[in-house]
Amino acid sequence: MGWRIAGGQVLQDGTLDPGELHLAGGVIAKAGGGRSFDATGLLVMPGLIDIHGDAHERSIQPRPGIGFPMGFAVRDAASQLLGLGITTAYMGVTLSWEPGLRSLEAWRGLMAALDAAKPAIDLRVHLRFEADNLDALPDALADIAAGRVHLIGFNDHTPAILKKLGNPKEVAKYAGRAGLTPEAFRTLIEGVAAKRGEVPATRRKLAEAAAARGLPMLSHDDATLEDRALFRGLGARICEFPMAEEVAADARAAGEHVVMGAPNVVRGGSHLGWASAAPLAERGLVTVLASDYHWPALLEAPFAMARRGKMSLAAAWDLVSANPAAAAELSDRGRLAEGLRGDVVVIDPAGPHVVAVFCGGELAHLGAGGARRLG
Template structure:
């Protein structure tokens, strides 16, 4: 396969050129176009690496499309997969939550169903993207450690993140934002919310520290990459670094992001944060971290189509030094490097031919086609 007349986004520059792919691997990258039978003319559009998503909750919504509705696992997973690949995401770390802040929630009920569907879909080659398992561990939940150990007996996670969503700290340092979020999400009365806050505060005090340490110790023993979540202070970052975490997911302050970046952790922020122009929780905006030069990875989080748009938006902002190559690396090369996937996330000879062809349509980047290991999947 030959792609020509393309603006090829390389790790350090953008060239107008031609890509040659054979056996699912990039063979050569050449300046200029070619006029040969059967070539694919990209019409001056962009060719970028297929994107790598380290943290998405997108699968969950397809398993419970409405309250009380449990959709069959394989069908739900295939719809999720189609949505990811149409967004240009060719490698997906599906974030599956262990523990939740609400007892008996659909999130807990869906845990084993989602893991089983992911595993079966891979075994039956039913997906277009490559799906890997990301276990999100809510360490303020009483059953989290037991569930984590049980899951790890039969499955190999490729990424584990550790989080504590209890009130008054990290993502919810503002109790007002906490009340607004959980009262709106779960329709709690004022008295129910007060009891809920009390229970969550006590659960965090009792479980968070020992569970965090136990989970990280096991992952370090098995060489599974670790991610922190919602670090807000220098102390949070110091703890995460001491536990050998390599990714800082969604730090809530500039202080934490700058400290994590200095320690060599990959600072991840949400692509919806970029597209919307700020955090829905009132925390630091991703573009502010870009202006500081400490933004390393973008994640689509809850909205897959935000990822490519966000990378191009970062490149277009005058407030930072990210050119298009650096901005595209936020969704390709950098996440690959963070979890040691050396065969993808960049356009270079010998790399896997996971590719996106897109064109600019006004202020939107429109995806024409996506290839996974040289096979067209969209």
């Protein structure tokens, strides 16, 4: 069945203009019959593409020690994403040396749940591999080879955690997430730190496996130009959450995409006190926004950028659709053009809120007021 979405402002070729959009055979078509959707007064936009979102962790473990089955958590996550207009979502799954939520056991359970899931959205895996997780490398390599992983992120949070061991509040936070006592967590991380010498070889093996599958790679929290050069040498062509402006500038000079968080834009700054993403995006130093820890921020961020008055909504939408598609090497989506995937979100700009979502050319979600617009 095809669709005709008419009466709204359609984002095509970099501008928002009155028009109509046709969906047929799962893609955007030049014309077609079938059902109609009245988009009068609404915006017809490419579906949001989120290359790093880890809010699914709250579906798995909403409170320390309180967990839900992985299959249930995946269904819940997919439903929330869909209702926010996110049609392609890379779940940022941290595979860490920590027990509990980010453990190897949790990874295995989530991979099995994703194998069994059939969500309407395109749900993918962004493997955030913690550098010191030496024991998990065989699983990671096997899952990469099996096609279960779609994006590789090089994480290294151990040094930052080690610096916080003198802060009982921070230790309690990490221990609670891992399901350990503070004393047991201290013992664990000290043992992990003792094997730091094996990290470079582990990174190389991970990078080689990713390259063999043709997977895009990204670095995370690059603090210095030396950090960026290290990961660039491993093949990471995406710079995620750079901690210094000069790092972002270096990545852009090399033609690489730079990712920062949509919550940063919506809140007006980083919750960690780092650079503000919005002015960097306006200067071209940030090219991609990701939901990070809060999915709703991805929809709100381009509107927040437009309200600043230095970037049109059409241009700001590239940060959450066309650019993440390019960074993730997805040439079949991110824009509303003939022959591309029929991933479309229809938005009431007064919210903004999602009125309808089409995934792969099929109606997948109706928000408030959506049903009365069907024809």
